[in-house]
Amino acid sequence: MSAYRDQHFLSDRNAVERIASVLDIADRRVLEIGPGRGVLTRALLTRGARVIAVELDENLVAFLKQEFSDAIESGSLTLIHGDATRVDIPQFDIIVANLPYSASSKITFRLLDIGFEAAVLMYQKEFADRMLADIGTRDCGRLSVMVQTFARVSRCFDLPPGAFSPPPAVYSTVVWIEPRPPFFPIDDRAVYAEVVKILYAGRRKTVRSILKNAGNIFGTEPVATLLSELDPAILSSRPEALYLEDYATISNLLSR
Numbered sequence: 195m196s197a198y199r200d201q202h203f204l205s206d207r208n209a210v211e212r213i214a215s216v217l218d219i220a221d222r223r224v225l226e227i228g229p230g231r232g233v234l235t236r237a238l239l240t241r242g243a244r245v246i247a248v249e250l251d252e253n254l255v256a257f258l259k260q261e262f263s264d265a266i267e268s269g270s271l272t273l274i275h276g277d278a279t280r281v282d283i284p285q286f287d288i289i290v291a292n293l294p295y296s297a298s299s300k301i302t303f304r305l306l307d308i309g310f311e312a313a314v315l316m317y318q319k320e321f322a323d324r325m326l327a328d329i330g331t332r333d334c335g336r337l338s339v340m341v342q343t344f345a346r347v348s349r350c351f352d353l354p355p356g357a358f359s360p361p362p363a364v365y366s367t368v369v370w371i372e373p374r375p376p377f378f379p380i381d382d383r384a385v386y387a388e389v390v391k392i393l394y395a396g397r398r399k400t401v402r403s404i405l406k407n408a409g410n411i412f413g414t415e416p417v418a419t420l421l422s423e424l425d426p427a428i429l430s431s432r433p434e435a436l437y438l439e440d441y442a443t444i445s446n447l448l449s450r
Contacts, residue, residue, distance in 0.1 A: 203230045204292050204316075206357035210237050213368055216314045216350060217288055219243040225286040225310075227278045227301060228294050232258050238290060239265055246272045246286055250294075279304060289313035295321070295362075299337060306344050306373070313371040319352060322367035330437050336394040340387065343380075343438055346372045378442040385412075386445040393433035393441075401436070401444075402429035412448050420447045 204210060210233055220242035229235045229247040231254065238245050239262075249255050255275045265271035274281060279300045289310055293301055295318045302325075305313065317325070325341050326349060327333035341347055350368040355361035380386045388411060396404040402421065409417045421429065424447065428440050 202358040202360060202362045204233055204357060205359040206353070207233075209353055209357045210234055212351065213290065213314060213316065214238055214241055216368075216370060217290070217312055219288055219290065222288050223284075223286040225283065225289045225291070227289070227291040229258060230254060230292070232261050234290065234292060235262065235271070239270055244270055246274065246284055248274045248276060248278045248281060248283065250275075250277050283308070287311050289315065292316040302337075303340065306341065309373060311372075314350065314368060315371065316353070316366050316368050318362075319365040319367045322349065322369050325369065330435060332434055334434050335397070336390050339390050339394075339438070339441060341371070343376050343386070343441070344373055346374055376438070376442065378439045379446070380442050381446045381449040385449045386441065388412075389445045389448065390441055393436075397433045399432070400429065401431055401433060404433070405429075405444075416448050416450075420444065423447060
């Protein structure tokens with residue numbers, strides 16, 4: 195049993211082939227998080243990738259060391275035992291992974307901070323739906339804003355529970371992510387991330403109400419100045435009604 199208690203191993207061979215074939219990975223450094231029993235790992239290696247696999251479960255690490263001893267010895271596979279939310283990860287180009295459901299958010303935010311060329315990631319369908327939600331709609335949330343601020347995101351395909359062993363209680367979705375510069379200038383990425391975080395922590399309140407209580411985070415004077423300068427239409431809105439330009443405007447005013 196994985197230390198991530200909700201880990202379900204991908205077992206459908208056709209699904210594995212589809213995931214491994216989305217991007218051209220020949221001779222690329224590919225990061226795989228949560229390789230499990232290595233079915234996707236093998237498909238990546240077969241396509242000529244140099245794989246960096248991060249696995250938390252020590253029993254699975256021992257299994258993978260034995261199963262892929264030749265690949266490890268040749269240097270085509272680097273196996274790391276650790277938590278992908280905080281372990282040191284060598285430089286990589288592309289990510290292809292079936293992420294653990296419970297750590298999906300933390301890992302996704304970390305990967306965006308690290309940077310990469312492209313990613314093919316599998317999520318719980320509900321999580322992927324939130325990520326893909328249109329900005330400025332009721333379905334939009336912190337995840338939607340942060341991912342779509344810094345990347346293009348598209349749905350590749352859905353997978354039924356039967357594609358996994360043991361079958362989860364939900365459908366899964368494979369998503370393609372490609373980082374890009376923000377549409378609107380962002381002066382301080384850390385401030386931007388904090389703004390989005392606190393706004394969605396109080397998403398049922400107005401922006402004005404949330405920011406009034408943010409002096410302990412951004413400073414009393416910067417918040418007071420922000421409230422006096424920000425467009426009243428933004429201040430009277432709820433976070434889910436804002437657009438990417440609005441988040442950038444708020445964070446840039448605070449960054450000054």
